[in-house]
Amino acid sequence: MSVRSLRSRLVDAPDSWGARRREARARWLGEAFPDLANMSVIDLGGRLDTWLRAPVRPKHVHVVNLEPMSGDLPEWADLDYGDACGLPAHIARRRYDLVFSNSVLEHVGGHERRLRFAESVHSLADAHWVQTPYRFFPVEPHWLAPGMQFLPTAGRAWLAQRWPLAHSPARDRLDATRSVLWTELLDRTQLRFYFPDSTIRSERFLGMTKSLIACRASNA
Known part of the structure; x- marks a missing residue:
């Protein structure tokens, strides 16, 4: 087996271990927000593919990303170029049912920008689901390198x-x-600082915390 095919089997392929973990996380999201199918969601730093393969698709999804994306948009989605740490006015003044972000917070660029990211999350909706890899999981998730x-x-x-x-x-x-x-992985204390009113959930693998999720329901 080649090194590239090993990575694919581990995290990239549709039937990989990583894909199964993403599917499980999507089911967990649906359990945390039972009305997800009727909600308007803004996805900060995400991709439309996440929602095309989701087991439950929100009523409307607004994806905001700094990376250019192309392709036909379904009628239930919007796509904008924007910085989640300093949103354009036409996005910042809107309100949503849920702010969603997956593996973005560790890439925004330091403490000050993480504060601004959290401010965006809090201003856009009462409910949020913000996931980030856990710093003390023994394998660095972006390079799959132990202890990197x-x-x-x-x-x-x-x-x-x-x-x-x-x-x-x-x-x-x-x-x-x-x-x-x-790429700056976070620990639990940091995530709780940015989201003090949230429940901090642990996604585990072999008993070890693999990632953290700051979750807050609108009625919390």
């Missing part, structure tokens, strides 16, 4: 340039350094 998150920046950049299970190997050292500096 605990290395100094130079060590992480070196590994990012060479580790065979990376999703997209870095082109050079500058690209590798840029990638690791834009």
Whole structure:
């Protein structure tokens, strides 16, 4: 088995372990918000594919992302280019039933921007579901490298340039350094600071916390 096919079997393929974990998380979302099918949802930093394959699709989904996306939009979705840490006025003044974000908070760029991200979440809806990988899970989830998150920046950049299970190997050292500096995993104390009124849920694997979810229902 090649290294690339190993990564695919682990996290990327539709029948991979990672895909099964995402499906389980989607079911958990539906259980946390039983009226999801009737809700308007803003997805900060997400992709439309998440909702195309979701077991329960909200009544309306508004995806906001800094990465350009193309393709035909279904009638139940909107797509906007925008920074979740400083939303354009035409988005910031809207209200939704639920703010959703999956594996984005660790990429926004430091404490100050995480505060702004949390402010966006709190201002857009009373309810939210914000997931982020847990810093102390032994395998760094973006590169699938054991303990990588605990290395100094130079060590992480070196590994990012060479580790065979990376999703997209870095082109050079500058690209590798840029990638690791834009990836900062959070612990439970940090997430609770940004979302003090939320329930902090743990997604577990083999008894260990793999990711954290700040969840708040509108009637909480």
